[in-house]
Amino acid sequence: MIRILLVDDHAVVRSGLKMLLQTNPEMEVVGEASEGNEGIKKALRLKPDVVVMDLSMPHGKDGLSATAELKQQMPEINILILTMHDDEEYLFRAIQGGASGCILKSAPHDELMSAIESVAKGDAYLHPSATKRLMDEYLSGVKQDGSDTYNLLSEREKEVLTLIAKGYANKEIAEQLVISVKTVETHKSKLMEKLQLKTRPELVEYAVKKGLLGYSI
Template identity: 35%
Template sequence: MSRPPLRVVVADDERMVRTALRVIIDAEPDMEVVGEAASGAEALPLVRSLAPDVVLMDVRMPEIDGIRATEQILATMAEPPKIVVVTTFENDSYVYDALRAGASGFLLKRAGPDELIGAVRLVARGDSLLFPAAVRSLAASHAAAARTAAPAWAARLTDREADVLRLMAGGLSNHEISERLGVGPQTVKTHVAGVLAKTGSRDRTQAVIAAYEGGFMKKS
């Protein structure tokens, strides 16, 4: 029995961008665009009513920007969708704020169709969409008060959980971590769950940001 297609909402104030994203996504047999919004204000009720699997969210929009929209969606929905921030510049401070707000990752507007489709599938299955160098740079720029010592939660991580967090911060998926460490996928999932619990993170993206902001990566 085939799975239902992934349901995607596109939020961008540029009609041409929305149209381009729709064409690319609707061409795939396993996904479809179920709604479009031209602002964060339009995106909020649309996402709540349609309950999509993934939202492609522009960060710079009128009325309510992508950061506030992301915060409100995650705060008000019992089962919120995965949110991918779509941006022109990877070093945009809006991107980092959106990741801290709970977005699962970000995608550049110049990304090709294969990257876009891969991103939707990636976050839909629970992985984060991060670019390690960009996140490291953003964390350094926007976390000036980051501690020089590892945070308290770091001491509660097992050695293997610490290894997994470092590899997560390097942008590796569960499958890649499994191959790197020579353990089964379910074992990796268990370690990831332990990392999320001990860092107090909603998802992988939040755990990676906590690792950089808390100084964990400096000590790694």
């Protein structure tokens, strides 16, 4: 029996998911929560096998923050992110936060069941379009000019890159490094030029591949 905790700010969505999942005799919804903080508390108390976590919850703690905090407190927990966003940045941040998988809310019911079964076994799960995108990006590699462009970065630029990849905003980076926001923006501009990257998702991908977040792909 796979014990599941549902965390979503829409009661109708939770109700629909619960009805769906409980048609599977091997799945049991043991609890529900309407935002991240409540989800963390219930996960700690109920100890489910899988937490199905909505990404966007405007009232209370969002899914990404709740995932990261819950994984710190319960490293063994399996979290499946449920999202409307088919976007690289959200995908990388979910993985970075410790999610075991990510599935679109528009996915067919049988795909959701399969995703839950996969993460419950300790496997990773990504929706098909995300898997293809990651494979394409990995095969294309980080843009390089024949040498390791990472070595072209200053120590400060490397610090800024790591914090950007961890999801910090420019103001938060400035506070952590005790520099001005303008200086952060300058470092960001220079490191993107050196790495020949143009967007934040590309920076996150680069940092993951370099192992700057503690893992690589």
